[in-house]
Amino acid sequence: MTDMTQTAPPRGQSFEHDLEKSDRTVAAFERTKRGPLGTIQHGLHGNPTLVPVIVLGLSIAAFGLIAGGKFFSAFNLTLIMQQVSIIGILAAAQSLIILTAGIDLSVAAIMVLMSVIAGNLAVYMGVPAPVALLVAFAGGTGAGLMNGFLVTKVKLPPFITTLGTWSIFYALNLWLSGAQSIRSQDIDKAAPLLKFFGNTIAIGNARVTYGSILMIVVFLALWFLLNKTAWGRHVYAVGDDKEAAELAGIRTDRTLLSVYGLAGLVCAIAAWASIGRVGSISPQAYYEANLHSITAVVIGGISLFGGRGSILGALFGALIVGVFQSGLRLADVDVLWQVFAIGWLIIIAVAIDQWIRKVSA
Amino acid sequence: MKRDPILTARGLVKRYGRVTALDNCDFDLYPGEILAVIGDNGAGKSSLIKAISGAVQADEGEIRLEGRPVSFRSPLEAQDAGISTVYQTLALSPALSIVDNMFVGRELRKPGPLGTWLRMLDKPAMRAFAREKLNDLGLMTIQDIDQAVETLSGGQRQGVAVARAAAFGSKVIIMDEPTAALGVKESRQVLNLILDLKAKGLPIILISHNMPHVFEVADRVHVHRLGKRLCTIDPKKHTMSDAVAYMTGAKQPDDVNEAA
Ligand SMILES: Nc1ncnc2c1ncn2[C@@H]1O[C@H](COP(=O)(O)OP(=O)(O)O)[C@@H](O)[C@H]1O
Numbered sequence: 230m231t232d233m234t235q236t237a238p239p240r241g242q243s244f245e246h247d248l249e250k251s252d253r254t255v256a257a258f259e260r261t262k263r264g265p266l267g268t269i270q271h272g273l274h275g276n277p278t279l280v281p282v283i284v285l286g287l288s289i290a291a292f293g294l295i296a297g298g299k300f301f302s303a304f305n306l307t308l309i310m311q312q313v314s315i316i317g318i319l320a321a322a323q324s325l326i327i328l329t330a331g332i333d334l335s336v337a338a339i340m341v342l343m344s345v346i347a348g349n350l351a352v353y354m355g356v357p358a359p360v361a362l363l364v365a366f367a368g369g370t371g372a373g374l375m376n377g378f379l380v381t382k383v384k385l386p387p388f389i390t391t392l393g394t395w396s397i398f399y400a401l402n403l404w405l406s407g408a409q410s411i412r413s414q415d416i417d418k419a420a421p422l423l424k425f426f427g428n429t430i431a432i433g434n435a436r437v438t439y440g441s442i443l444m445i446v447v448f449l450a451l452w453f454l455l456n457k458t459a460w461g462r463h464v465y466a467v468g469d470d471k472e473a474a475e476l477a478g479i480r481t482d483r484t485l486l487s488v489y490g491l492a493g494l495v496c497a498i499a500a501w502a503s504i505g506r507v508g509s510i511s512p513q514a515y516y517e518a519n520l521h522s523i524t525a526v527v528i529g530g531i532s533l534f535g536g537r538g539s540i541l542g543a544l545f546g547a548l549i550v551g552v553f554q555s556g557l558r559l560a561d562v563d564v565l566w567q568v569f570a571i572g573w574l575i576i577i578a579v580a581i582d583q584w585i586r587k588v589s590a
Numbered sequence: 591m592k593r594d595p596i597l598t599a600r601g602l603v604k605r606y607g608r609v610t611a612l613d614n615c616d617f618d619l620y621p622g623e624i625l626a627v628i629g630d631n632g633a634g635k636s637s638l639i640k641a642i643s644g645a646v647q648a649d650e651g652e653i654r655l656e657g658r659p660v661s662f663r664s665p666l667e668a669q670d671a672g673i674s675t676v677y678q679t680l681a682l683s684p685a686l687s688i689v690d691n692m693f694v695g696r697e698l699r700k701p702g703p704l705g706t707w708l709r710m711l712d713k714p715a716m717r718a719f720a721r722e723k724l725n726d727l728g729l730m731t732i733q734d735i736d737q738a739v740e741t742l743s744g745g746q747r748q749g750v751a752v753a754r755a756a757a758f759g760s761k762v763i764i765m766d767e768p769t770a771a772l773g774v775k776e777s778r779q780v781l782n783l784i785l786d787l788k789a790k791g792l793p794i795i796l797i798s799h800n801m802p803h804v805f806e807v808a809d810r811v812h813v814h815r816l817g818k819r820l821c822t823i824d825p826k827k828h829t830m831s832d833a834v835a836y837m838t839g840a841k842q843p844d845d846v847n848e849a850a
């Protein structure tokens with residue numbers, strides 16, 4: 230406390246002198262009593278990943294009961310991981326952009342374009358596979374930086390920017406590939422390294438692909454960057470309130486540019502993983518994956534308004550989608566109801582986000 | 591005794607489209623003083639301090655810090671040069687914690703390879719420093735310094751913003767209406783804090799509409815009118831109604847440089 234009253238004459242206006250006698254605890258961080266709902270709201274505010282974790286746990290338990298051992302086997306659970314690994318990695322890239330209050334409709338287009346580039350170079354042009362992959366990584370980063378440049382320097386809204394680049398990257402991809410897939414046997418012969426992430430580790434009935442492990446490694450690395458480095462704090466600050474972040478001394482445009490560049494690199498990593506997952510390189514694959522990545526992020530509790538949520542939420546979001554699809558399939562429910570259920574999950578997730586954001590002192 | 595000003599501005603012009611927010615404005619701040627800047631709403635007070643603190647760039651004019659010409663392209667550059675600002679909007683990130691907000695742009699990294707290679711933040715050190723600063727400034731007793739700023743009351747947020755500006759050894763502190771959102775008691779704490787900072791020898795620019803506050807703490811009063819400095823007055827030689835009359839144009843000052 231600034232308590233100089235014992236030694237110095239009281240400061241201030243006469244009407245304020247009685248302040249010296251007043252209760253001194255007003256500016257303290259008081260703990261007010263909250264109802265049970267308020268406690269939950271505050272708890273979720275502090276731990277936004279709690280919702281997707283609980284939903285994931287409940288849905289695994291529920292489908293375990295409904296579909297029984299077929300669902301709740303090591304084989305099926307690791308299969309789900311494998312099935313969501315590509316969308317998961319794209320969701321990691323998407324999370325970075327959404328944390329800055331942006332949206333990226335081009336993630337899957339960047340991924341497919343980079344897989345085509347790596348495939349063309351390594352399979353048809355005799356470039357060593359590691360070099361082809363490095364070119365793809367650089368290309369993905371460049372594609373992301375192009376989005377970032379349009380958003381920060383040309384000041385276009387991220388939605389419009391990436392709607393445009395989605396088409397541009399997709400067209401380039403059709404042009405470079407001649408709309409033809411690169412066959413699995415050709416990749417095996419010329420550049421088996423491209424299919425590295427298709428390898429599996431078998432533990433009992435569990436089949437863990439390298440791609441599944443890669444997904445988890447990507448999430449952990451990004452989680453570290455976002456939570457343990459100054460750069461990560463700046464990403465949150467920029468997404469929260471860009472103007473305030475600028476005044477507080479953050480180079481906001483530089484931060485945004487780095488986010489878009491990194492997201493592009495992550496998409497290129499997803500490209501490598503996707504070759505292993507699919508086996509071949511198809512220019513028409515993953516056309517809807519942009520939207521699926523957004524679904525995973527939103528279900529994972531990351532706010533579309535930016536600055537809130539943990540990137541690990543997107544991992545859980547992707548897994549929730551995988552669990553629903555697998556569980557409903559094994560319970561012999563028509564595919565249309567899977568789509569129906571995912572739709573509700575999105576709406577409920579956003580509604581919960583809105584509610585958490587209303588938290589007050 | 592004629593001292594040299596620590597911070598001066600000459601002929602600042604800032605236009606927003608057809609609005610001229612600063613119209614050939616001069617400004618002087620002397621070492622160790624509290625300079626109040628008063629003026630009607632829209633007179634250009636915030637524009638003046640934004641130009642000085644790098645938040646906007648003046649179209650014309652010159653700013654000198656300790657005699658050297660400076661031109662800040664961003665608030666970060668002004669901070670690095672030693673000018674800390676509490677903006678009227680506070681410039682806090684609501685979802686980030688108190689600690690993260692205090693250290694934004696000046697984070698501490700862990701010693702050794704964790705800091706150099708992995709660029710890992712030294713959160714314990716940051717927490718300890720933030721807690722110490724908030725306590726030093728007498729603004730609040732902290733229970734949870736990892737609490738998100740948006741869960742704090744208006745006065746507490748103000749306290750965090752002021753503590754951030756005061757914590758990092760700056761040469762000049764600027765506060766744009768720091769008590770506007772506060773109650774009687776919280777205002778008093780901020781004013782005491784300003785007096786404490788002055789006692790440490792720091793010059794302070796205080797923008798305020800509250801005449802009793804201005805006349806209590808200010809050494810000189812810069813009256814801002816229609817985008818420029820109308821006059822500087824000595825609060826001991828003028829009444830509050832004089833000041834209000836000058837800033838609203840009801841009365842013209844006899845000596846524009848009385849307190850220069
Ligand atoms: N970013 C801006 N864009 C357009 N006009 C502005 C902007 N900032 C300030 N102004 C205008 O400049 C004038 C001075 O504003 P300001 O410096 O905020 O005054 P004060 O802080 O004294 O109330 C006002 O007419 C205001 O509307």
Ligand SMILES: [Mg+2]
Pocket residue numbers: 635636637678766
């Ligand atoms: Mg103002």
